[in-house]
Amino acid sequence: MVVMLAFVVALAGRFTLVRVGVDVPVVNDVRVPLFLVLLLSLALEAHHAGHRPGEGGGALLGVLALLGYQGLSVLWVPPGTETGPMVGDLCAIAGLLVVYFTLAAWDRDRVTDVTLKLFHVAAWAYFLFAASGRGHDASGRWAAFGGGPNVFVRIMIIGGITSLYLYLRSGERLIWLVPIPAFLFGAIASGSRGGIVALAVTVAVALLAIRPKLDFDRMAKPFALIALVGTVLVITAGPTIADYVQSRFVDATIGQGYASQRDVLFRMALQIFLQRPILGAGLNGFHTVSALGFGERYVHNLPLSIAAEGGSAGLVLLVAAWVGLWRAYQSQPLAERSLEARTAAYCGIFIGATCLFSGDYYDARLMWILLLLAAVRPARARLVPATSVSTLTKS
Known part of the structure; x- marks a missing residue:
């Protein structure tokens, strides 16, 4: 519960x-x-x-140190900067991380298993809501429940990853692979180019990790099923978004080089960082200094946003947080890197990759949560030496 x-x-x-x-x-x-x-x-x-103590607490402290520094940066923001909502977001992320760390310390694999299954259910709910014609934005991009297309694509791809998880966990029952083409269709219908690139990054990382264990004969049947279902889906539903995909991905992106102003935001963030290289412009200082107008309140790139608003100190803490999570994950013996932990890691990597193209600090919360679930585990019981047991018994 x-x-x-x-x-x-x-x-x-x-x-x-x-x-x-x-x-x-x-x-x-x-x-x-x-x-x-x-x-x-x-x-x-x-x-x-x-x-119940858990292992990997250092990884949590690394992320909390970054969040704490970002909150502290309100002390040097430019006059007139609105910081209240951002501080609230940082506190909310910290609270969620403490909650998930506590839960993972009790039973990491069970907590992660339930979380991944809930993501799968959420992916179906988002897909069916958008497929019904509701939730689309003005340009026709798929979205659901008040979230934007960039939120929608994250849920769709995580839905696909959790489909693979359920397939492996069930003893490779093919029925769990059937939703993958639908979720990929939803991801494309979202029009999120950053989400598609993030998926490619995640697939590349996964292939590098599992390359020595690839069994192409074992993969033939699952890939054939996914290809068959995908073909049927494209034939039946593809025409409904064909014109949109042509205009969004081909004409605008490839033909016109349209980048949704990301290039402008990225250059502005880099310029602010170079002007304030040590501490940055402070929390939400990017919006005040850039003066780009209403709606452009954040950079849409997590490292660049932290560079602009937290300076070199913020970047060091960001890298330290990522390294801390990675080291906590790597410190687990291979036998203890459960399917749940590995799946959470790939989901976290995907969300992290999307944070290079969209979202603000609060939108990165799922990345931190999933990577934390991959890194933290219940503390192993300490073995008491036989001589100590004998001494205690005699006393």
């Missing part, structure tokens, strides 16, 4: 009651009541379960 509630809180994002026509002060941001219920549920569960 706590895991399900934590997932809802993490997935909900900045959903407000205003979207459904309700305006209630304080609780307008649904994170407020959801966090209160989540923390209360976690406290009750901890009371029954007792204290």
Whole structure:
């Protein structure tokens, strides 16, 4: 129950009651009541379960140090910078990470298994909602439940990864591979070029990791099924988005080199970093210094955003956080790197790759959560030497 509630809180994002026509002060941001219920549920569960230490706490501290530094940077923001909502976002990320670390310390693989299954269910819900014709943006890009196309593509690709996870976990039952073409179709229909590139990056990383273990004979049947279902899907539903794909991916991107102003944002962030190389412009300082107008509040690239607003100090902490997570994951013996942990790592890598093209600090929360689930595990019981046991018995 706590895991399900934590997932809802993490997935909900900045959903407000205003979207459904309700305006209630304080609780307008649904994170407020959801966090209160989540923390209360976690406290009750901890009371029954007792204290259970986990390994990988250093990785959590590395991420919290980065978030703490970003919060501290409000001290040197330019005059007139709005920082309240951003500080709230950082606190929300920190709270979620502490919750997931506590859950993983109890039973990492079970918590991760439930989380991945919930992602799979969410992917189906998002896909069916968008396929029904609802949630699309003005240009026809697929989206769902008030989130944008760049959120939608993340859920679609994670849905595909969790399909592979369920396939392997079930003893390679082919039925779990059937949704993959649908989720890939949804990813393309989102029009998110960054999401597609992030998928390519994740596939490349995965192939490098599993290359020595590739068994092409074993992969033939699954690939044939995915290709067959994908072909049927393209023939039946492809014409509905064919013109859109042509204009978005081919004409605009390849023909015109359209980059959705990302090139402008990236250059501006680099310029601000070069002007303030040590501490940066402070939290949300990019929006104030760049003066690009309403709507361009963030860089859409996590490292560049931290460089512009946190300077070299922020970049060092970002790299340290990533390295800490990687070292915690690598410190696990190969036998203890469960399927759940490896799947969470690939999902986290994918979200991290999308953070190079879209989203702000709060949109990176799923990356931190998934990488943390891959890195943290319950502490192993310490073996007591036989001589010590004998001494204790005699005493």
